[in-house]
Amino acid sequence: MSSLPANNIAIIGAGPAGLMAAEVLAQGGAAVTVHDAMPSAGRKLLMAGRGGLNLTHSEPLPAFLARYAEAMPNLKAAIDAFPPQALRDWSEALGQPTFVGSSGRVFPKAFKASPLLRAWLRRLDSQGVKLALRHRWTGWSEDGRLQFQTPDGQREVEANATVLALGGASWPRLGSDRTWVETLAARGVTISPLRPANSGFTVAWSDIFRDRFEGQPLKGVALTFGTRTVRGEAIITRTGIEGGAIYALSADLREAILSAGQATLHIALRPDLTIDELTARLSVPKGKQSQSNFLRKAAHLSPVAIGLLQEAAKTSGVSLSSLLLADLARLINAVPIELSGTAPIVRAISTAGGIAFDELDADFMIRRLPGIFAAGEMLDWEAPTGGYLLQASFATGAAAGRGVLKWLSRRS
Incomplete structure (x- = not known):
């Protein structure tokens, strides 16, 4: 030396x-x-x-x-x-x-x-x-x-x-x-x-949802976990969900999964509307429209947002059409997504x-x-x-x- x-x-x-x-x-x-x-x-x-x-x-x-x-x-x-x-x-x-x-x-x-x-x-x-x-x-x-x-x-x-x-x-x-x-x-x-x-998370999507909506963005949504809510965008992946709003919550979500083995994230699909406002929009006559068409027109939901709603309802064992309008409105602005794990570290941003x-x-x-x-x-x-x-x-x-x-x- x-x-x-x-x-x-x-x-x-x-x-x-x-x-x-x-x-x-x-x-x-x-x-x-x-x-x-x-x-x-x-x-x-x-x-x-x-x-x-x-x-x-x-x-x-x-x-x-x-x-x-x-x-x-x-x-x-x-x-x-x-x-x-x-x-x-x-x-x-x-x-x-x-x-x-x-x-x-x-x-x-x-x-x-x-x-x-x-x-x-x-x-x-x-x-x-x-x-x-x-x-x-x-x-x-x-x-x-x-x-x-x-x-x-x-x-x-x-x-x-x-x-x-x-x-x-x-x-x-x-x-x-x-x-x-x-x-x-x-x-x-x-x-x-x-x-x-700043990673994505795994979700056990159904085959139908995964095959149809992989790569589709959920825009203008609000994600809530615990006391924190983040506005932004999320993207459906083949194995789960990722995107800027997810990354903002990733530390809290990761620690919850490490502690409890899972974490439930809630997604508000129309965060700018109150439950009462959503209920009013859903109160218009449905007529002969399919449930998907009705939600697209009445609540201005995208196909992937409607698919996410249907996925959550299916997981809960209910159909969207059987829900009271106020309950449907509440679901639209608090769709539960169960995260089962973090995406691999090799794919994380940091x-x-x-x-x-x-x-x-x-x-x-x-x-x-x-x-x-x-x-x-x-x-x-x-x-x-x-x-x-x-x-x-x-x-x-x-x-x-x-x-x-x-x-x-x-x-x-």
């Missing part, structure tokens, strides 16, 4: 957290190499940007921070130091100005991730940051060197400090494959179990669980592993979609980079 330049730093993971740590370190004068198992950098960032790269959110910072729930105290300092406006300024400095969408979400004007990532990698290259791709980290040698599996065989790397930014366990084909869990656990690092976050914050000091260094820092989604936090995931990844990456610089200055 003594033969190395005092600022030789290894980053493991070429996602937002790792690349941001690399940028902070390079600006601080460090010699940085970013290692990644994939053939190219930022693969999950590119995937996240396929439908529009939601970088952050424009809501006031106190409300923004509250989105991190119990992890907020552990993330606050990092986000205060690199808040949403700083992320927007950073993006603009890369030639990618941002705009605020109608929901308050912040996107690059180019909308996609690829222009931002290309500009970022060019700037990192100009700062002297090196990329070592197809380098899969496997742990440490007996004398403390980092070990990597490469196409050319095993490689060992010496570093004065290391930032781990290996992601969680969602979308493993893009690089976040959770292999680091066993490596760190073997060193005594406490790791909360990795669980799917991951809950990870390195316990008690294992880290204020600079994101792992206390029992001096010189080893951690950032991003491999830490024990979760957040809803809406820009909160990327913001915390960028912010903790920057914090870990600053932590390394501080640690090096104390040792010089």
